Amino acid sequence: MKRYLIIRLFQSLLAMLAISMIAFVLSHLSGSPVDAMLPDDAGPEEAERLIRLWGLDRPYHEQYLVFLGNALQGNLGDSIKWSGQTAMGLVLDRLPATLQLGGFAIIVSTIIALPIGVLAAVYKDSPFDSFGKLIALLGQAMPNFWLGIVLIWVFAVTLNWFPTSGRGGLANMILPAIAMGWFQVAALMRLTRSAMLEVLDSEYVKLARIKGVPEWRVVWVHAFRNAAIVPLTYFGLIAGSIFTGSVVIETVFAWPGTGLLAIDAIRGRDFPVVQAVVLTFAGVFILANLIVDTLYAYLDPRIRYR
Amino acid sequence: MGAGATPAIEVRDLETQIDTKLGLIKAVDGVAFTVDPGETLGIVGESGSGKSITALSLLRLVPRPAARIVGGEVILDGEDLLRKSEAEMRKIRGRHISMILQDPQTSLNPVFSIGAQVVEAIAMHAKGSRDSLLKRAIEALRHVRVADPARRVDDFPHQMSGGMKQRVVGAIALGSSPRVLIADEPTTALDVTIQAQYLRLLKDIQAETGLAIIFITHDFGVVARMCDKVAVMYAGRVVEYGPVREIFVNPAHPYTRALLKSVPTIEEDVERLYSIRGQPPAFWDMPRGCRFEPRCDVALPHCKQDYPPEFTDPGSGKTRHCASCWALEETEWTRNRS
Ligand SMILES: Nc1ncnc2c1ncn2[C@@H]1O[C@H](COP(=O)(O)OP(=O)(O)OP(=O)(O)O)[C@@H](O)[C@H]1O
Ligand code: SF4
Ligand SMILES: [Mg+2]
Numbered sequence: 001m002k003r004y005l006i007i008r009l010f011q012s013l014l015a016m017l018a019i020s021m022i023a024f025v026l027s028h029l030s031g032s033p034v035d036a037m038l039p040d041d042a043g044p045e046e047a048e049r050l051i052r053l054w055g056l057d058r059p060y061h062e063q064y065l066v067f068l069g070n071a072l073q074g075n076l077g078d079s080i081k082w083s084g085q086t087a088m089g090l091v092l093d094r095l096p097a098t099l100q101l102g103g104f105a106i107i108v109s110t111i112i113a114l115p116i117g118v119l120a121a122v123y124k125d126s127p128f129d130s131f132g133k134l135i136a137l138l139g140q141a142m143p144n145f146w147l148g149i150v151l152i153w154v155f156a157v158t159l160n161w162f163p164t165s166g167r168g169g170l171a172n173m174i175l176p177a178i179a180m181g182w183f184q185v186a187a188l189m190r191l192t193r194s195a196m197l198e199v200l201d202s203e204y205v206k207l208a209r210i211k212g213v214p215e216w217r218v219v220w221v222h223a224f225r226n227a228a229i230v231p232l233t234y235f236g237l238i239a240g241s242i243f244t245g246s247v248v249i250e251t252v253f254a255w256p257g258t259g260l261l262a263i264d265a266i267r268g269r270d271f272p273v274v275q276a277v278v279l280t281f282a283g284v285f286i287l288a289n290l291i292v293d294t295l296y297a298y299l300d301p302r303i304r305y306r
Numbered sequence: 307m308g309a310g311a312t313p314a315i316e317v318r319d320l321e322t323q324i325d326t327k328l329g330l331i332k333a334v335d336g337v338a339f340t341v342d343p344g345e346t347l348g349i350v351g352e353s354g355s356g357k358s359i360t361a362l363s364l365l366r367l368v369p370r371p372a373a374r375i376v377g378g379e380v381i382l383d384g385e386d387l388l389r390k391s392e393a394e395m396r397k398i399r400g401r402h403i404s405m406i407l408q409d410p411q412t413s414l415n416p417v418f419s420i421g422a423q424v425v426e427a428i429a430m431h432a433k434g435s436r437d438s439l440l441k442r443a444i445e446a447l448r449h450v451r452v453a454d455p456a457r458r459v460d461d462f463p464h465q466m467s468g469g470m471k472q473r474v475v476g477a478i479a480l481g482s483s484p485r486v487l488i489a490d491e492p493t494t495a496l497d498v499t500i501q502a503q504y505l506r507l508l509k510d511i512q513a514e515t516g517l518a519i520i521f522i523t524h525d526f527g528v529v530a531r532m533c534d535k536v537a538v539m540y541a542g543r544v545v546e547y548g549p550v551r552e553i554f555v556n557p558a559h560p561y562t563r564a565l566l567k568s569v570p571t572i573e574e575d576v577e578r579l580y581s582i583r584g585q586p587p588a589f590w591d592m593p594r595g596c597r598f599e600p601r602c603d604v605a606l607p608h609c610k611q612d613y614p615p616e617f618t619d620p621g622s623g624k625t626r627h628c629a630s631c632w633a634l635e636e637t638e639w640t641r642n643r644s
Pocket of ligand 2: 606
């Protein structure tokens with residue numbers, strides 16, 4: 001277990017390092033990063049200051065080390081669009097809003113998807129199973145931005161049950177979480193269902209029944225503990241899609257998170273902020289996967305004792 | 307039947323249907339047998355003859371929702387299990403009838419420790435503190451000769467060999483001291499030496515506890531070693547039934563004779579191995595008459611017309627030797643009224 005986790009931790013750091021290199025290379029693609037990092041109307045003395053700060057007059061490998069050192073201290077340069085603010089500072093200000101909405105969407109999707117997936121497998125080919133399939137089909141057929149707009153139109157504008165946009169309490173989160181999470185519900189549900197079907201057909205489930213284990217325990221203890229490993233591997237991916245989703249959903253719902261910031265920064269050609277968003281997303285994504293791997297080892301002794 | 311001895315289990319006219327893609331089939335069609343305490347019944351027959359479905363029917367664990375037990379009786383302690391509620395059946399499974407499955411590699415739950423799985427088997431039918439249950443689990447593992455069981459309880463299935471896992475399955479199946487054990491090809495997946503050890507183990511436990519065993523196998527060698535009597539199944543029916551010696555020395559049904567001829571002996575090489583020509587009939591297209599007729603070397607004209615009645619060897623002792631075949635009409639065997 002320890003070895004497995006150390007290896008995973010090491011791999012995560014390596015991945016982070018690789019991403020920092022990509023970010024570094026990208027900043028050099030358009031010629032000098034100075035152009036990317038300064039407003040168009042900046043004077044030569046400002047360019048001079050930046051070159052010294054980032055060691056841009058030195059060889060590339062040294063430049064990269066300076067970049068890495070700065071990045072590790074959370075310094076990714078100043079924002080171009082929002083003058084007087086650091087890129088990282090802007091991102092960190094907005095991150096809680098994104099994590100709040102994304103976390104809410106993940107938790108709600110999981111709470112909805114897992115039981116439906118399990119019961120759809122247990123009651124295979126029943127009306128409940130068909131209902132589950134319909135939910136999954138809808139979730140996978142509707143693009144999230146379109147779903148968001150429809151939800152606003154129906155439940156906020158027409159019925160007036162929820163606010164149309166902005167950050168706030170639970171009421172504000174419900175519609176964007178549905179728009180963001182429906183697809184995940186569909187995917188998780190289908191994964192859980194098929195994993196459960198396979199496990200319920202297994203010999204060890206048969207043996208559990210032979211022992212006299214009651215059916216609820218067969219389903220939720222013997223079968224589900226095994227089947228859960230499959231959707232869990234998918235959680236790492238979900239964490240990623242929550243961020244990509246946040247760019248769209250936060251725009252549709254005017255939710256002041258990092259996704260919305262990314263759009264604004266791209267529109268304003270604010271390279272340092274875009275870079276800060278990308279690196280932060282990558283960091284959180286890798287962290288989420290590390291957590292998934294840890295849970296994975298916890299659930300599956302074949303990994304724990306390797 | 308011996309004076310006063312009640313059978314551990316008695317099965318009468320068991321019928322189990324399966325709703326398959328190709329139609330409704332009767333995978334078990336009027337199967338009957340009895341097993342006394344301390345006795346071993348072998349069930350033999352080709353793949354698909356309904357051996358496993360018969361076994362699962364006794365536990366009322368046929369694959370759902372496709373399969374359904376539609377007739378017969380399974381008598382245990384004078385009560386018909388087929389009339390029991392699901393809740394009552396749960397108290398019987400593991401406690402009165404238990405089962406060992408074919409593949410030890412997949413029979414244990416990979417995410418729970420050996421100890422937890424054996425403890426659960428015991429806890430389903432006994433009350434006790436965690437400690438006392440664990441003690442009993444360790445005893446159960448010792449009983450199936452798992453070495454150093456107090457330490458192995460913390461192991462997970464993937465840390466054990468196939469033979470060791472099958473012993474653990476044995477400990478689970480026998481954890482609540484059932485009186486009837488069904489073993490569905492329990493050694494097919496094991497290699498030869500381990501197989502012999504396992505059979506020895508079952509025999510020893512049986513001698514100790516008076517367990518009644520229903521042993522399902524393809525292997526007549528195993529039947530000779532393990533069983534007191536044999537039921538030969540063909541296409542969902544028992545075609546011959548009798549003491550193991552009678553079946554070997556004096557097989558009455560052409561199918562049994564063909565099966566016996568296909569047993570490899572040490573001298574014969576595989577090339578010359580006899581195999582029964584043709585295929586068993588498809589369940590959804592069952593012949594009206596004898597189900598073995600298309601493959602039978604001694605078929606009579608009316609074999610095609612009517613299913614043969616059961617005949618009994620008048621010289622039979624305690625365990626009747628009977629078979630369903632028209633050819634027995636011409637012999638001293640007596641026709642059973644049905
Ligand atoms: N879950 C199922 N769904 C549909 N048909 C089934 C199912 N299980 C078994 N059958 C059918 O029932 C018949 C009897 O199967 P069974 O498993 O009892 O055979 P068997 O004698 O145990 O064979 P084997 O020696 O291969 O284990 C076969 O024709 C099989 O195809
Ligand atoms: S009944 Fe006829 S066909 Fe069937 S086994 Fe006997 S002789 Fe052969
Ligand atoms: Mg079988």
